[in-house]
Amino acid sequence: MNRLGRKFAVTISVCIICIFTFSMLITNYFLPRYYVYRVNQDLNAISKEITSMGYNDFINSVADLEKKYNLTIVYEPISSDEASFNWSLREQLAKKRMTLNKFWVTKETLRDVKSGTRVNKLYDQGKLKSSFLSSFVEKDGLFIVVGVSIVHFHETAYIINTFTLYVLGFAILVLVVLVWVWSRKITSPLQELADVSKNIAMLDFKKAEIRTNDELEELANSINTMSDALKAAHGDLNRKNKNLKRFMSDITHELKTPLSLIKAYSVGIQDGLDDGTYVHTILKQTDNISALLDELLEFSRIEREELHKESFDLVALFQHCLAKHEIEIQLKGTHLAIQKEDKPLWITADRGKIEKVLNNLLSNAIKYTQNKKIGIRFEEKEHEILFTVENGTNIKETEINKIWEPFYVTEASRSKDRSGTGLGLTIVQSILNRHQFDYGVILCEGIIQFYVSFPKRVSSNTKSS
Ligand SMILES: Nc1ncnc2c1ncn2[C@@H]1O[C@H](COP(=O)(O)OP(=O)(O)O)[C@@H](O)[C@H]1O
Ligand SMILES: [Mg+2]
Known part of the structure; x- marks a missing residue:
């Protein structure tokens, strides 16, 4: 049995043994006393009933009372001859199969009974392994003995306790088997969890x-x-x-x-x-x-740096970036087409960092356009604003996904010595990833298009995250 099972079995066994021991102690010491106490109470109640009856009533109902309450009733007119009085009572008891060798009503008892006191006495019946609990009362000159045979409870208790011990042994046996089965059921998943945890600890x-x-x-x-x-x-x-x-x-x-x-x-x-x-x-x-x-x-x-989000107009920010490149565009003779509605488009983001994104995308388009054309578009959708920058390029399909890598500069741009450090798009990527904005690049028939999807603003309040 595993350790958990052993612990369970020992704890539950100790509990069961304690409960059984307690019940055996009760059976041995308290139950006999309680039994005598209860019988005594019943006897007293019956004695009271008898004293409250009329003389003739009593004489006529002795047999009924005996049957009804399962007792023995004998009576004898009180006489001064102690020996013959006792003898007669004993004979009556013997007739009713109550052989009590030690039964003897003393003068003192008689006196007490006469004075109206109820006297209770317990007589051992010797070999019969039972006792005779009797109550003496006086009624109209009659000395009445009301008695009941009670078993020797200690011996019964001994038998009960021996039986209880067998039950205890059997209960513990059943318990051990049950706990063994049950603990296996519990510990096999626990073992599996322990193995998995060990594997995780070893990065598996x-x-x-x-x-x-x-x-x-x-x-x-x-x-x-x-x-x-x-x-x-x-x-x-x-x-x-x-x-x-x-x-x-x-x-x-x-x-x-x-x-x-x-x-x-x-x-x-x-x-x-x-x-x-x-x-x-x-x-x-x-x-x-x-x-x-x-x-x-x-x-x-x-x-x-932390992101400091705020609500701002994306178009206004773009115009601000464009202003810085205006002269360069004119000098190069590049045609710039901007497609937007004449209204502000609010988004919530880190303004400074988004400015960096727009600047990089715009300056790349100016630097690398092959057809002297740049197209900028702001499209308002239900939940987002789609921003796109496109220009002519001779970049190859195989290169397109590498341009986000640090220091990556395409062969075409390197040869013309226009390229910068190759970190611009890496920075763009890092900023947009941190904002968790959707973005990407598409190459189609000599046109390269960068797009960023800005979620619309959530509130106009300044927020920081
Ligand atoms: N709009 C664009 N059109 C054509 N090629 C581009 C464009 N933007 C970026 N590229 C290519 O991607 C490379 C990496 O860009 P970037 O990371 O901004 O670095 P840098 O501009 O410093 O070279 C550029 O060298 C260029 O070859
Ligand atoms: Mg660049």
Whole structure:
């Protein structure tokens, strides 16, 4: 039997033994006394009834009374001859099959009875293993003995107790078997839960299959939910860890290239090879490093910072961003088509961070458009505002999903030396992920379209999360 079963069996057995012992003690000590007490009470009640009867009534109803109450009644006129008086009473009792060797009414008893006191006496019937409990009363010169035969209760109690002991032994046997079966039923799911927990501790996110329809099943469900959550968190952590490692190696790579160039051109100057462009190249590479570090700092700040949500007009924010790029658009001769209704479109988000998103998407479109056309659209739907930016591109289908990766710059844009650090879209992605906004990129017939779905504002109050 398992430990739980043993504990149950011992505890319940101790309880049963205590209850049985208690009941045996009661049977042995209190039950006999209570029995005598009850018989005595009955006897007193009958004696009272007899004394209240008329003389003739009593004489006529002796047999009925004996039958009705299952007692023995004998009577004798009170006489001064103690011996013959007692002898007569004994003879009457013997006739009624009550052989009482020690039965003797003393003068004192007689005196007490005559004075109206009821006297009760207990006589042992010797071999018959019973006693005769008698009550003496006086009625119109008659000395009346009302008695009842009572069994020797101690012996009965002994038999009862012996029997109880057998019952106890049997009960404990049944109990042990039941507890054994029951504890196996309880502990096998517990064992399963313990195994699953051990597996989870070793990062093996298993699940328990328990169908007991009770608290154990609830516990198993909770552990399963925990296992799922831990699995997801562990997977997420692993993925982030992997991303971080790749990010670190990318940064190293991104910094190493301009630093090698700076070193090479510095050595060139030292060796007198400078054709007048070396310092310019060194300065350009330092600018690149500086821009990269600025973007990295910005990225880490955005990742770290809390979101401060507020309600604002998305169109107004876009106009504000556009104003900064107006000159660049004109200089490049890019055609910009904006499709929007003439009304504010309210959303709830972190204004500063959404400005960063709009800026990045807009500046990318200006930088990378291949057909000198940019299309901007605001579409109001039931619960969201769909914002899209599109421009002509020669980007390949295979590259499209990589553009969100840190430092990823397409071959086409790299060759034309327009690209930045390759962190712009990574920052956009991070901000939109943190807002849990839907976004994406679609490539269709030489047009690249970035879209963001902004949920409409929930309230105009400033909120922070
Ligand atoms: N609107 C766009 N049209 C064409 N290509 C784009 C557009 N936006 C981004 N890209 C491509 O995705 C790459 C990554 O963009 P981004 O993360 O903003 O980095 P960066 O602008 O610093 O190069 C760009 O180098 C470019 O090749
Ligand atoms: Mg960019």
